Amino acid sequence: MDKLFVIKIGGNVIDNxxxxxxxxxxxxxxxxxxxxxxxGGKIATKIGDQLGxxxxxxxxxxxxxxxxxDIVTMVYGGLVNKKIIAQLQSKGCNAIGLTGADxxxxxxVKRPVKEVDFGxxxxxxxxxxxxxxxxxxxxxxxxxxxxxxxxxxxxHILNTNADTIASSIAIALSAAYDVRLVYCFEKxxxxxxxxxxxxxxxxxxxxxxxxxLSENKxxxxxxxxxxxxxxxxxxxxxxxxxxxxxDLVQNTTAQTLGTLITN
Amino acid sequence: MDKLFVIKIGGNVIDNxxxxxxxxxxxxxxxxxxxxxxxGGKIATKIGDQLGxxxxxxxxxxxxxxxxxDIVTMVYGGLVNKKIIAQLQSKGCNAIGLTGADxxxxxxVKRPVKEVDFGxxxxxxxxxxxxxxxxxxxxxxxxxxxxxxxxxxxxHILNTNADTIASSIAIALSAAYDVRLVYCFEKxxxxxxxxxxxxxxxxxxxxxxxxxLSENKxxxxxxxxxxxxxxxxxxxxxxxxxxxxxDLVQNTTAQTLGTLITN
Numbered sequence: 001m002d003k004l005f006v007i008k009i010g011g012n013v014i015d016n017x018x019x020x021x022x023x024x025x026x027x028x029x030x031x032x033x034x035x036x037x038x039x040g041g042k043i044a045t046k047i048g049d050q051l052g053x054x055x056x057x058x059x060x061x062x063x064x065x066x067x068x069x070d071i072v073t074m075v076y077g078g079l080v081n082k083k084i085i086a087q088l089q090s091k092g093c094n095a096i097g098l099t100g101a102d103x104x105x106x107x108x109v110k111r112p113v114k115e116v117d118f119g120x121x122x123x124x125x126x127x128x129x130x131x132x133x134x135x136x137x138x139x140x141x142x143x144x145x146x147x148x149x150x151x152x153x154x155x156h157i158l159n160t161n162a163d164t165i166a167s168s169i170a171i172a173l174s175a176a177y178d179v180r181l182v183y184c185f186e187k188x189x190x191x192x193x194x195x196x197x198x199x200x201x202x203x204x205x206x207x208x209x210x211x212x213l214s215e216n217k218x219x220x221x222x223x224x225x226x227x228x229x230x231x232x233x234x235x236x237x238x239x240x241x242x243x244x245x246x247d248l249v250q251n252t253t254a255q256t257l258g259t260l261i262t263n
Numbered sequence: 264m265d266k267l268f269v270i271k272i273g274g275n276v277i278d279n280x281x282x283x284x285x286x287x288x289x290x291x292x293x294x295x296x297x298x299x300x301x302x303g304g305k306i307a308t309k310i311g312d313q314l315g316x317x318x319x320x321x322x323x324x325x326x327x328x329x330x331x332x333d334i335v336t337m338v339y340g341g342l343v344n345k346k347i348i349a350q351l352q353s354k355g356c357n358a359i360g361l362t363g364a365d366x367x368x369x370x371x372v373k374r375p376v377k378e379v380d381f382g383x384x385x386x387x388x389x390x391x392x393x394x395x396x397x398x399x400x401x402x403x404x405x406x407x408x409x410x411x412x413x414x415x416x417x418x419h420i421l422n423t424n425a426d427t428i429a430s431s432i433a434i435a436l437s438a439a440y441d442v443r444l445v446y447c448f449e450k451x452x453x454x455x456x457x458x459x460x461x462x463x464x465x466x467x468x469x470x471x472x473x474x475x476l477s478e479n480k481x482x483x484x485x486x487x488x489x490x491x492x493x494x495x496x497x498x499x500x501x502x503x504x505x506x507x508x509x510d511l512v513q514n515t516t517a518q519t520l521g522t523l524i525t526n
Contacts, residue, residue: 047337050314070342074310078341079333082412082420085364090418096366101348103359103405136403142366142396149345155353157345 004138004177005034005252008166009184013245014041014080021087023184026248028093033138033177034252035169036095036145038084039162044075064119064159073099073157076147084145095143100124100150101157103133106165108150108158122150122158124165126235129172138177167232174236181237182252183225184245189259190226194219204261206230229261238262267401267440268297268515271429272447276508277304277343286447287347289511291356296401296440297515298432299358299408301347302425307338321379327422332383336362336420339410347408358406363387363413364420366396369428371413371421385413385421387428389498392435401440430495437499444500445515446488447508452522453489457482467524469493492524501525 007027013019027036045055048071056063064072081097088095100106100122106129108122137144146169148162163183170181189200204212209226212218218226229240243251243258250257270290276282290299308318311334319326327335344360351358363369363385369392371385400407409432411425426446433444452463467475472489475481481489492503506514506521513520 047314051310052313073345074337074341076341077345078337078339082336082340082362082364085362086414086420087418089364089367089414090416094366097362097364099345099348099360101345101352101360103357104352133403133405136399136405140396140399142399151349151352153353155350157349 001176001178003032004173004179005030005032005182006037006166006170006173006179007034007182007184007248008037008039008162009245010039010162011041012186013184014038015043019245020084023245023248024084024087025091028088028091029249030252032252034143035138036084036143037148037162037166037169038076038080038145039148040072040076041080043080044072047071047075058116061116061118063117064121066120069120069157069159072159073149077149077157081145081147088143088145093143094141095145096137097145097147099147099157100160100165104130104153105133105144106146106150106160106168108152108160110152110156110158120156120158122152122160124150124160124168126168126171129168131172131176134169134173135176163228167228167237170232170237171235174238179237180239180241180252181229181232182241182243182248184248185242186244188244188247188257189242190218190222192217200257201259202256204259206263226261233261233263264439264441266295267436267442268293268295268445269300269429269433269436269442270297270445270447270511271300271302271425272508273302273425274304275449276447277301278306282508283347284350286508286511287350288354291351291354292512293515295515297406298401299347299406300411300425300429300432301339301343301408302411303335303339304343306343307335310334310338324379324381326380327382327384329383332420332422335422336412340412340420344408344410351406351408356406357404358408359400360408360410362410362420363423363428367393367414367416368396368407369409369413369423369431370416371423373415373419373421383419383421385415385423387413387423387431389431389434392431394435394439397432397436398439426491430491430500433495433500434498437501442500443502443504443515444492444495445504445506445511447511448505449507451507451510451520452505453485454482455480463520464522465519467522469526489524496524496526
């Protein structure tokens with residue numbers, strides 16, 4: 001099968017113009033099929049503040065009300081996404097900017113109300129992602145760039161976690177490609193010593209993970225990322241890479257600098 | 264050749280939620296290949312005002328400065344475009360929301376500075392529109408919906424007249440399809456008596472146009488629209504229809520209610 005890289009970047013890349021430009025040059029240079037998923041960054045909060053839309057939180061979780069979904073649709077789906085596309089096009093990369101509503105690429109449901117009503121927040125329906133439509137783009141050299149938005153098939157846009165979109169797409173497309181899911185974050189990789197960037201654990205298998213856990217060697221904050229990585233692998237993704245956006249080029253080769261997670 | 268309808272709507276449809284929903288139901292029901300181009304409506308001005316971005320005009324022409332291009336990118340490319348896509352998807356229409364930067368679908372150049380510097384405004388390079396990419400979407404049942412934005416291939420989004428985008432796409436795709444270009448506006452069609460909506464001139468050929476001009480029967484404001492229609496026809500478009508958005512279904516059949524312009 002052909003290789004596919006599904007790459008997620010967050011606010012630390014998007015909020016810094018120089019970091020973003022450097023990252024997009026690296027993304028453009030990857031000589032394989034590739035999909036980018038970007039988070040929102042701080043600009044949505046800034047524009048929301050300017051428009052007098054207050055952020056609402058319940059139990060520390062952000063609520064997406066009517067005014068907020070309009071702002072994130074504007075900022076993530078419009079401003080951030082289209083700036084990325086214009087830059088990638090200028091770097092010779094035939095990118096297309098999308099939300100999950102476009103061509104119904106990421107069907108989702110509004111999160112059911114339990115203790116908390118999160119508002120216009122989506123839970124992805126991974127099984128219904130149209131693999132053929134994704135292939136139509138990828139196999140014709142058109143590279144999707146997703147804003148963290150989906151839709152409910154009832155006319156509403158839904159605010160959706162970018163990490164979840166990345167893993168859902170990686171899982172859906174693992175039927176058609178050898179998928180490496182790449183999470184860019186603020187460290188070089190999973191560190192054995194959180195104070196030491198040179199202590200990257202280069203390879204984590206399930207056995208190695210159990211060993212690291214039993215030796216109590218991992219920073220608690222990284223555990224959900226590793227658990228999610230193994231969940232993606234159990235669902236068909238070949239490997240997951242956690243690393244620094246600045247190391248993207250190397251992290252899409254066999255000579256990875258970040259942490260490669262595999263069975 | 265297969266039929267293709269290239270349909271443009273403006274602010275009078277977009278600014279009214281009920282009009283927009285009715286129009287989108289009609290668009291979804293057209294049993295042919297179709298492309299929608301939407302203008303911006305008043306919401307960009309409203310949000311610009313709320314964000315403290317003043318509209319700049321020189322000689323009555325709006326200037327798109329740095330702050331303004333960000334606002335129209337957010338509002339046209341994000342809010343308006345994605346709301347339309349979510350609604351079309353809910354109506355069973357597999358729409359995809361795009362700007363001209365996406366997949367490089369509408370290459371443009373920043374308008375050269377002569378007497379006036381219009382700022383980030385684009386002039387479409389019709390000859391470079393990638394017909395094969397458009398066909399890839401249309402022939403696979405994916406229906407493009409364009410915001411009035413293009414790009415300069417140097418990393419910048421450009422504010423671009425929606426009528427021009429519509430005619431450029433119609434011209435470029437006339438090599439592959441029998442194209443009817445449909446302009447929705449606030450009247451039933453070109454009126455012989457501007458006060459009387461029942462006086463629609465149902466067919467205008469070039470001969471008929473010369474006759475109407477010589478008889479001084481046309482409202483001056485409509486002449487540029489008819490001139491642009493004949494320019495599109497001279498460049499390969501089969502026919503142009505000017506009519507009311509509410510009559511869309513009929514205006515995409517042989518029994519048109521608006522004004523059909525043809526050679």
